[in-house]
Amino acid sequence: MSDKTWPMTRVQLRGGEPRRIAVLDRSFRETSPGGFTGTALLPAVGTGWELVLTTGLGGQTVCFDVPTRAEVAAADKGPGLILAERDGGAVRLALVGPDGVPSRMTSVRLIFSAPQANWRRSAVVRTDADGRVTSLFRLPDTRPVIVTAVADGGRAFLPLALED
Incomplete structure (x- = not known):
């Protein structure tokens, strides 16, 4: 998107242009006060995944790097x-x-x-x-x-x- 796009119509991603986009279910579980855990099946192994949590355009958005397990052989x-x-x-x-x-x-x-x-x-x-x-x-x-x-x-x- 152009830098002239109004802020309420886009979400700035830290990792650049997305290669794949998927919507995850809302199965985050609170494991401690303010701490949440969720599990997702990623479409490919490796690093470079980013989780974007948003309340919608014009709302609150936060981006996180997604840690992946090092056991790539098992994931293959x-x-x-x-x-x-x-x-x-x-x-x-x-x-x-x-x-x-x-x-x-x-x-x-x-x-x-x-x-x-x-x-x-x-x-x-x-x-x-x-x-x-x-x-x-x-x-x-x-x-x-x-x-x-x-x-x-x-x-x-x-x-x-x-x-x-």
């Missing part, structure tokens, strides 16, 4: 998958790694959202030796329901859209 394998299986009126979930091997983790935070119903819930659950979540979930009838997972150690999983 890609994200895991969330698998769903109907169990009567409920849904049973399982987590597998990018190679299809069950994810044997001690705990994982699942976030469920039904955008058209303005519904959102989360649960911290455990997986068993087969990667299955040990809880069943009854979800609203509104579709789609989006399921995201954040595992211990920041392991990433592709979101799952339940549409039927």
Whole structure:
């Protein structure tokens, strides 16, 4: 944008012109007074990511460098998958790694959202030796329901859209 653009119509980014833009969900959790934590799946490995938090054009905006894990080799394998299986009126979930091997983790935070119903819930659950979540979930009838997972150690999983 030109330097003559009015300040209320643009946001100045520290890193220059964006190469990729993504909107993240609002799943920041307060971990201490005034301290927040969030997890996101970045579209590529490496450094140079910048987080822009804004209340909208003309509002407040702040930019932060995004720290990334040094374990690039693990990130190169890609994200895991969330698998769903109907169990009567409920849904049973399982987590597998990018190679299809069950994810044997001690705990994982699942976030469920039904955008058209303005519904959102989360649960911290455990997986068993087969990667299955040990809880069943009854979800609203509104579709789609989006399921995201954040595992211990920041392991990433592709979101799952339940549409039927």
